[in-house]
Amino acid sequence: MPAKITEQIKITCFHCGEECCTTNIRMEAKCFCCEGCKLVYRLLNQEGLCDYYNLNKNPGTSQRMHVRKEKFAFLDNEAIQLKLISFSNERQVHVTFYIPQIHCSSCLYLLENLHRLDNGIVSGKVNFARKDVTIVFLRQETSIRKVAELLTGIGYEPYISLSDLQGKKPDADKSMLYRLGVAGFCFGNIMLMSFPEYLGIDASEPALRNIFRWLNFVLAIPVFLYAAYPFYESSFKSLRHKFLNIDAPIALAIIITFMRSTWEVFSGTGAGYFDSMTGIVFFMLAGRFLQDKTYRQLSFDRDYTAYFPVAVSVITNDTEAATALPDIKPGDTLLVHNEELIPADGIITRGKADIDYSFVTGESISVVKETGELVYAGGKQKGGNIEILVVKEVAQSYLTALWSRDELKDKQTNKHVSFVHLLSRYFTYIVFAIAVFTTLYWKINDPSRIWIAVTSIFIIACPCALLLSNTFTNGNILRILSRNNFYLRGAQTIEDIAAVNHIVFDKTGTLTSVQQQSVTYQGKALTELQKQQVASLAACSNHPLSRMLAKETKPGDHLHVSAYREFPGKGIEGVVENSLVKMGSCVFITGNIKLHKDTVVYVSFDDETVGWFSFGNNYRKGIPALIKNLKNKYRLSVLTGDNEAEKDMLWKLMGNETSLLFYQAPEQKLNYIKTLQAGGEKVMMIGDGLNDAGALKQADAGIALSEDNNNFTPSSDGIIAAGSFLKLSKFIRLCKANRYIVSTSFIISITYNIIGLYFAVQGRLSPLVAAILMPSSSLCIFLFTFGTTNWLAKRMKL
């Protein structure tokens, strides 16, 4: 692999692959974008771990953002340690860290070779799906804090949030897989042992025939008692709520089939229908398993605790002490560092706050607050350290209180009922009617055949085909959507999305992209040299705005910057080509305050202000086309916490039938959704930040948009990747198709049922007929549902 990847003038960092602004940071002919990346390389080089770079090209993550030295001091706190440690004895400690940066086999290699970097570490084991690493270390030689700092040092900073303090998450439920395994085993063996019966085993060998029958009976018991248990449980629950769901008739059919077959085996009158029964249970479990396959790397149930830090620095008598967040009481004084989240509502007692509330309100411009003013939890401090006096507990803050609202909790309990249950109800009524008629008929003609005919009806006519078609269709649609980076919480969400008739968008971060902002310059025209000077200075800084400026103004070779200084929250300065260049906020450069609608960066050369760059929101490409598609079928709304600066532009973009609402606080967003729902509308909300969390939860289908999969998304019904956002109208269409596909395959299965019923009502249902009908109808449904969903997806180019 070449040490330096040169594409004309583009030089990328050997560690993280980001474009290097300068070629000054180098080691052994390898270029790095920043000192941080170089440091990681040096460490790995020393320890002979350079396989890390051979496995994948530029596997690291950028180290431009420095982590505060004392950041993990809270890990020395024993109460916090106890919550994080999964196992410990006198010698060893096991701890699991969530590391969102894990993305390739290099990460795996490095994290599992940690013991070579620190002698105290015994082993590391990565779980790729959950993006975590379980580390075993020796108590005497290292500590949990040192481990966390080592991980941070090599670019894998563990993400420890307040939610980690709330006990261990339960492991994924594996019982479904166990049941599936048991059902498959029994089904296969019973099928095999039923073959002599199908082929007409010689009646002259009754002993052998009986052995087969009894073996079948024994093999059917685990399926009846263990594998089919979820169906009994679910039907029992629903009947207790006086609701007839699809599982009730299925459980009834399983029980009747087992009873009748057992009776046949015991009385020696027949072989029973164990093969059909176990087969159906197996297929239904498989369908459920496909449908409920979860995306372990995603979490749909994040609340504020996943965003908030585990501990903050509390100042008592001029000493700093890390304290667990739940222990913060009103009256405490907190020290909030640069880029840290304010964990509780409070009053600033020292320092100047420059707070970015974009997290809470969606407003993209940060707010300056002076000593004595109130700040709300959820804001992010930019710039220097501030001290705040806590006035409210963490759980009762303005932002966190949104989650504790009662109406949001209720939504989980009165979930919508799938149309499949309603369909199965009609089906059950019809089956019961047929059973009654058959009973009456045979009572008159031949009473001895009532028992056989009626049980046959229940054996053959259970709505398992409906369940199969539903679960297989849902499972395949979920799979197709996830292939397109649209992940749904569960199968019910498909129906919720299909029912939607009003779509509400959040503006900032949803319609606009945070990553692609447009930079425009106003003021005295800049010469080529000046542009280069600006770019060179901006390249020195890690601030997102500087990085964007460096990219936009003048890519390519950079000039040498000397006397570079950074003023957090204000701006930067440096001497480039013999002139002092300053960039930063209006106050920093001009000394006056001037209000701008957008985020701006002023520039001065030798203390002479020349103009400013303004950063506008860039609407995602293709939004007009998406809106045009959606406009005819749905009512649309846009909610934003921003001001009305872009009102005209939005009108143009969204068309004049769209409702636009500005200055929307999180609570107002939630209430807007509620008003729409009160008017009988089914609402889909698409948003990104915490500020939309309430609305996402309230909406019938709340979809969170995420720029990349590592990003945190608020609690929602679905997560859509920003790149797939433009396919939204196709996704909705596919969800709508779900219902038609299920209904059509149900009709197919009814045809099979009618054939079976023809034999059943006459009391002539032989195990062979049942054994042919059951798998062939299942196979038919399987092929039909998979075929149509895949064909539809292909036609929609998904």
Place this chain on the structure above:
Amino acid sequence: MSVIIILLIASISVASLFLFAFLWSVKTGQFDDENASASRILFDDKPLDVSKVKKIV
């Protein structure tokens, strides 16, 4: 006839062996993470060296 019974016992016990292998693999978490093991097997050096293992014991 008796040979069929022997065959039956053999086939069911082999099948049960696979069933238990499956249940065991689910229980020990071998299906928890499909990607990690696939990469791990390609690394040349062992993630754990022998001296360390002794130290624990």
